[in-house]
Amino acid sequence: MQTRFYLLVFAIVLLSGCQKTLETDSGNVAVKLTNMLGDGPITLESKTYINAVAEPYTVSKLRYYITNVRLIGTSSAAEAESYHLIDAEKPESLQFSFTAPSATFNSIEFLLGVDSTRNVSGAQTGALDPLNDMFWTWNSGYVMLKIEGNSPVSPVAGKKFEYHLGGFSGPNNVLKKIQLPFPAGKLASIQKGKTCEISIMANLDKLWAGPNALSIAATPVCTTPGAQALKIADNYQHMFTLSDVVNNK
Amino acid sequence: MKKRISIFLVATVSLLVVLLDACKKGDAVTGVPGKVTTPLKLIIPAGWPQPSTDIFAGNPLTEEGFQLGRKLFYDGRLSKDGNFPCASCHQQFAAFATYDHQFSHGFNNTFTTRNAPAIFNLAWMKEMHWDGGINHIEVQPLAPITNQNEMAESMINVLLKLKPDTAYARLFTSAFGDATINSQRMLKALAQYMGSIQSYNSKYDQVKRGEAAFTVSEQNGYTTFKAKCNSCHTEPLFTDNSFRNNGLAVDPFLKDVGRMGITGNPSDSLKFKVPTLRNVELTFPYMHDGRAFSLSQVIDHYRSFIHTEQATIDPLLKNKLLISDQEKVDLANFLRSLTDKELLKDPRFAQPL
CATH class of the missing domain: 1.10.760.10 (Cytochrome c-like domain)
Incomplete structure (x- = not known):
């Protein structure tokens, strides 16, 4: 009889160790991004835009990382394994969702780029797979934002411009922490079984303006970490704005 | 009574086994349930310092992973024309450097621009390459595989070439638990092989x-x-x-x-x-x-x-x-x-x- 008792206790102890925490009181957070350029959502290849220094250009490629997404209120709710590669060629990459405990939150926070830890932790997969062509093979580290295109003012072959912006350590760190407060009356309220939809706009015009005006004629290429990448990152860190919060969808 | 207890015992134990198995995390690295990988240990020779970081963190060293990495290291399909496996520049008889070559030969009659370093005792090496540009052993192979004057291939193509090979399906399964072939597993296996090459018997x-x-x-x-x-x-x-x-x-x-x-x-x-x-x-x-x-x-x-x-x-x-x-x-x-x-x-x- 005693054996039976001990076995039962043993079983209960073991099983409780692997029990999953039941998220009974949680809801869904859906984040939607719109990449804006000029007067509307970005159009790749076919549309000509004008930058802050009056240079005409087209965009052929736009990719960037949004990672470590968190909602902040009296407590904070972080998305697990939070790595998203936003790719203007892939509409499905423009939205992602995660679960958060039921509560009201004042702002959303994320990193524009891949945190330094994942830059030094060996082979990654999913959004961070080197197959995504966002990893430097000669100087280990992720390209945080990549934009490529063409411009008649470009002095390089094919009239191209190409900015692969990265660098995660020391003085070359281009990582930007973005915090977007929700307006009063539009706080994100996570409720059981419901979806809270947070819409964010990324205005790529900011790439060219801001503290450091960027000219394709003067700087057609930037593909290494360093001073130039830092200047461009200081511009584009201001590109995000919150456009809407819809609760209880 | 005795019989009842033993029946209960058997029932409880089997229930336990089933339940515990069910709540195991689906971590591919640890292998297939019921199929055990053979763990290996890095040798730390007497009098040597402990490695400053564990190069096998998140990549448990196993015989199966090592053998997969070994096959990859010698496989020409990792290069564009099939002629340049890792081993073409890292020759065992030259302590895994290129014997008697100032520069190594790459795809399409090219030369590298630096002398190929020897590969051993990498667990004690924090950064790789002459300029230290590589910060982790797992991502090192991306450089020679994609470099135009080395293996000149894309990772996407390498995986496309490996996937139809049933020998690889078998090796990936025994190393990682299922036949999924992806860049992360490939790189982790290569790291297991390269990181296991040790020299301490001179x-x-x-x-x-x-x-x-x-x-x-x-x-x-x-x-x-x-x-x-x-x-x-x-x-x-x-x-x-x-x-x-x-x-x-x-x-x-x-x-x-x-x-x-x-x-x-x-x-x-x-x-x-x-x-x-x-x-x-x-x-x-x-x-x-x-x-x-x-x-x-x-x-x-x-x-x-x-x-x-x-x-x-x-x-x-x-x-x-x-x-x-x-x-x-x-x-x-x-x-x-x-x-x-x-x-x-x-x-x-x-x-x-």
Whole structure:
């Protein structure tokens, strides 16, 4: 009889160790991004835009990382394994969702780029797979934002411009922490079984303006970490704005 | 009563097994449930420091992972035309450097721009490449695989070539639990193979363990080594893994600035990683660009030809090294005692059949 008792206790102890925490009181957070350029959502290849220094250009490629997404209120709710590669060629990459405990939150926070830890932790997969062509093979580290295109003012072959912006350590760190407060009356309220939809706009015009005006004629290429990448990152860190919060969808 | 207890026992235990299995995390690295991988351990030879970081963190070293990595290392399909497996530049008989080549050969009759480094004792190496540009062993293979003057292939194509091969399906399954072939698993397996190549059985090591004795010349060379070389080529790894400018004239064609190309910091100009001297007899030619073909030339550089006027010259080399002709002969003899013949012939690291 005693054996039976001990076995039962043993079983209960073991099983409780692997029990999953039941998220009974949680809801869904859906984040939607719109990449804006000029007067509307970005159009790749076919549309000509004008930058802050009056240079005409087209965009052929736009990719960037949004990672470590968190909602902040009296407590904070972080998305697990939070790595998203936003790719203007892939509409499905423009939205992602995660679960958060039921509560009201004042702002959303994320990193524009891949945190330094994942830059030094060996082979990654999913959004961070080197197959995504966002990893430097000669100087280990992720390209945080990549934009490529063409411009008649470009002095390089094919009239191209190409900015692969990265660098995660020391003085070359281009990582930007973005915090977007929700307006009063539009706080994100996570409720059981419901979806809270947070819409964010990324205005790529900011790439060219801001503290450091960027000219394709003067700087057609930037593909290494360093001073130039830092200047461009200081511009584009201001590109995000919150456009809407819809609760209880 | 006894029978009832034993039935209960059996029932409880089987329930436990089933339930525990069900709540196991689906971590591919640990292998298939019911199919056990064979764990391996990195050997830390007596008297060696502990590696500063665990290169197998998140990549548990197993016999199955090692064998998969070994097959990949020797597989030409990792290169564009099939002719350039990792092993084409990292030859076992040359302690996994390229034997007798200043530069290695790459795709389409190209040359590399630096001398291929030897591959062993990588668990003690924090950064890889002459300029330290690679921060983790798992991501190192991405550089030679995609470099246009090395293997010249894309990772997407490599995976496309490996996926239809049933031998790989089998090896990935035994190493990682299912037949999924992706870049992460491929790179982790390569890291297991490369990280397992260890060199600690040279005559020098045998002397240290009391199993052999130096000749008089080797012993004298060891004394010179400890006085003149050991501060950078530090025992027992024979490198301190630092980056230093040893005062070579800048090659007018290569214009290689070394470490500065990675950090962007002018104080790193012309600095290169201090290479290990283990197996140095076989890793010739020497220096980052393979400009010195013999140990004699290397020692002559340090005693006569250092460009001490360079702004970033290593402070330890500012006055060149005082080494007499006799010391030079003895030093070279000592350096040849660092050859690990076991490693060169170890069938475990050889091309799989």
